[in-house]
Amino acid sequence: MAASLGRCLLVSLFALSQWSPNSLVAASPRPHAQPNGESNIVKRAVPYGELIYGCDVPGVIAPAFDDGPWIYTEDILDRMEAANFKATWFINGQNKDNIYKYNATLKRMIALGHQIGSHTWSHKDLATLTPTDTALQMTQLEEALVNILGYMPTYMRPPFLSYNQAVLDVMRDLQYVVIIGDLNTRDWAYQSATEIENAKQLFVTGLDQGFTIVEAHDQEEWTHGVLIDFMIQTVQQRGLVTVPVGACMGQSPSEWYRTARAPPPSGTVGIPLFLCSFFSTSPFFGFSFLSPLTCGIQG
Ligand SMILES: [Zn+2]
Numbered sequence: 001m002a003a004s005l006g007r008c009l010l011v012s013l014f015a016l017s018q019w020s021p022n023s024l025v026a027a028s029p030r031p032h033a034q035p036n037g038e039s040n041i042v043k044r045a046v047p048y049g050e051l052i053y054g055c056d057v058p059g060v061i062a063p064a065f066d067d068g069p070w071i072y073t074e075d076i077l078d079r080m081e082a083a084n085f086k087a088t089w090f091i092n093g094q095n096k097d098n099i100y101k102y103n104a105t106l107k108r109m110i111a112l113g114h115q116i117g118s119h120t121w122s123h124k125d126l127a128t129l130t131p132t133d134t135a136l137q138m139t140q141l142e143e144a145l146v147n148i149l150g151y152m153p154t155y156m157r158p159p160f161l162s163y164n165q166a167v168l169d170v171m172r173d174l175q176y177v178v179i180i181g182d183l184n185t186r187d188w189a190y191q192s193a194t195e196i197e198n199a200k201q202l203f204v205t206g207l208d209q210g211f212t213i214v215e216a217h218d219q220e221e222w223t224h225g226v227l228i229d230f231m232i233q234t235v236q237q238r239g240l241v242t243v244p245v246g247a248c249m250g251q252s253p254s255e256w257y258r259t260a261r262a263p264p265p266s267g268t269v270g271i272p273l274f275l276c277s278f279f280s281t282s283p284f285f286g287f288s289f290l291s292p293l294t295c296g297i298q299g
Pocket residue numbers: 066067119123158159160
């Protein structure tokens with residue numbers, strides 16, 4: 001208990017030391033609407049804990065990259081920046097590397113107008129975990145992102161696209177929009193000079209079919225070396241507009257992130273203890289809606 005409280009205090013103090021008014025980037029300290037449709041501040045149209053395959057907004061596509069950040073990510077950002085290509089990054093906390101080595105990369109993603117979503121802490125197959133461990137996979141990454149950015153995502157994509165109803169129940173309780181996507185390049189399976197052609201073809205075929213939410217992986221060598229440039233060129237040739245996945249769901253950037261969760265409707269999953277401490281001690285989050293926060297993982 002004492003150790004937990006000490007950790008809470010440390011995390012809170014660290015998070016506060018990182019705070020600046022500009023660090024929120026259009027996110028505001030407010031909860032989203034509850035899944036029952038009742039809202040105390042914001043009306044929400046995108047459901048939590050339900051599988052989403054394609055964009056709601058017509059005329060755009062949402063390229064989304066999983067499993068990073070890693071050594072290729074900055075170079076990919078350079079090429080996207082030059083082409084005004086916008087993407088979503090479903091990141092891990094500990095995959096090929098540790099997220100804290102990429103603080104500047106994450107901040108650059110935000111500055112470039114990209115979106116950061118959760119791909120869990122360590123890329124485990126959530127369908128094999130208990131609900132408590134699934135929740136921990138989410139809240140561990142939240143802790144890191146609160147430390148690095150000052151806020152956490154409202155969008156996630158499950159590793160391996162693997163889920164079951166228990167996983168979706170946790171995502172609903174933790175208030176995550178669950179993205180699957182409809183245009184899977186399967187680039188992870190095509191990592192050679194010749195095989196990456198298959199991923200390029202899947203991208204073209206998917207666009208031809210009108211698919212809109214893309215899956216690729218920025219930590220894959222041939223994705224970095226070949227597929228990214230091909231995607232950028234193809235999008236330019238077709239005059240397609242790329243947007244973060246939150247935008248393609250019709251949500252503003254303030255809805256892609258949160259600094260706090262509203263009380264869980266089912267009561268099965270609570271706010272992680274460190275966040276409870278953080279939000280209840282921070283002078284920036286002293287709003288009345290925070291008072292009913294549930295502290296600690298309950299189920
Ligand atoms: Zn993945």
